Amino acid sequence: MKAAVIVFPGSNCDRDVRVALEAVDGVAVDMVWHGEGDFEAADLIVLPGGFSYGDYLRSGAMAAHSPVMKEVVARAGKGVPVLGICNGFQVLTEAGLLPGALLANAGLNFVCRDVHVRVENSQTLFASGLEQGAVLRIPVAHHDGQYFADDETLAELADNEQIAFRYAAGETPGPANPNGSVQDIAGIYNATKTVLGLMPHPERAADPRHGGSDGQAIFAGLAQALG
Amino acid sequence: MRAKVHIYPKPGVLDPQAKAVGNALAGLGFDGIGELRQGKLFELELEASDAASARARVEDMCERLLANTVIENYRVEIEE
Numbered sequence: 310m311k312a313a314v315i316v317f318p319g320s321n322c323d324r325d326v327r328v329a330l331e332a333v334d335g336v337a338v339d340m341v342w343h344g345e346g347d348f349e350a351a352d353l354i355v356l357p358g359g360f361s362y363g364d365y366l367r368s369g370a371m372a373a374h375s376p377v378m379k380e381v382v383a384r385a386g387k388g389v390p391v392l393g394i395c396n397g398f399q400v401l402t403e404a405g406l407l408p409g410a411l412l413a414n415a416g417l418n419f420v421c422r423d424v425h426v427r428v429e430n431s432q433t434l435f436a437s438g439l440e441q442g443a444v445l446r447i448p449v450a451h452h453d454g455q456y457f458a459d460d461e462t463l464a465e466l467a468d469n470e471q472i473a474f475r476y477a478a479g480e481t482p483g484p485a486n487p488n489g490s491v492q493d494i495a496g497i498y499n500a501t502k503t504v505l506g507l508m509p510h511p512e513r514a515a516d517p518r519h520g521g522s523d524g525q526a527i528f529a530g531l532a533q534a535l536g
Numbered sequence: 537m538r539a540k541v542h543i544y545p546k547p548g549v550l551d552p553q554a555k556a557v558g559n560a561l562a563g564l565g566f567d568g569i570g571e572l573r574q575g576k577l578f579e580l581e582l583e584a585s586d587a588a589s590a591r592a593r594v595e596d597m598c599e600r601l602l603a604n605t606v607i608e609n610y611r612v613e614i615e616e
Contacts, residue, residue: 366601366602367604370601370604374600374601402606403604408606409606410604410606410607412549412550412607413552413553414552415550415552416552417552417553417556455550457549457550457606457607458606459548459606489550489552
């Protein structure tokens with residue numbers, strides 16, 4: 310599998326996700342600068358975490374209009390899988406590739422700690438390494454992670470099984486839902502399940518030396534599903 | 537021509553920052569404060585032949601960048 314990691318000014322998890330991907334056998338990674346209008350074919354596109362454009366205007370809003378995003382949107386339209394983590398999730402909603410929006414955390418604090426998320430739909434290429442209903446321990450690190458969508462959109466997400474992960478109770482201190490997300494939503498798919506956005510950082514739990522490796526199964530599963 | 541764009545969270549969208557500001561005002565002794573909303577104001581100059589075309593352009597800017605219409609409403613004022 311070849312993955313393209315898009316690098317925006319202010320991205321800061323681009324190298325982490327590269328390391329997590331390259332740790333899987335047979336995965337090659339290209340780093341693509343946001344100013345590129347075109348880039349080499351890839352089996353997977355990753356929008357990493359960080360603070361693209363300093364979160365000016367709204368988190369992800371400026372990056373969503375970066376030159377490279379026209380190409381990302383076009384390829385997503387052709388079915389190329391796109392994974393957005395944290396700021397990448399915010400960019401995907403701002404670019405219209407995923408429904409809803411990410412608001413400031415309900416508690417107004419930046420939350421940086423481990424949380425637990427439950428796998429709500431394992432029948433996707435992103436979750437091929439995960440068991441339905443499994444609970445993963447993965448860190449979050451965000452200020453604007455409160456998922457919001459109107460009732461109609463939430464009903465559609467449920468009907469189409471587009472909810473990927475929900476925050477779940479676990480042994481970590483603090484509330485299970487760290488940011489007030491509606492229906493405890495931590496990650497969602499687009500209608501065709503080829504675009505995934507999630508607030509937790511699987512690349513920060515991809516090696517036992519991180520203190521946990523539950524996120525590694527996402528990268529390994531993707532590599533297996535995409536060859 | 538000059539335009540002002542006011543952007544506010546939609547009704548029903550939780551705005552914890554505005555709520556915290558409202559609580560702080562109450563803490564300062566400002567009684568009787570009802571709903572408090574916090575928004576953004578953009579002022580911009582633009583070239584346009586008339587107010588209607590200026591409004592149409594600024595509304596397009598709002599739809600495409602200045603506002604996120606999932607969570608925000610906008611109001612455009614044109615000053616000739």
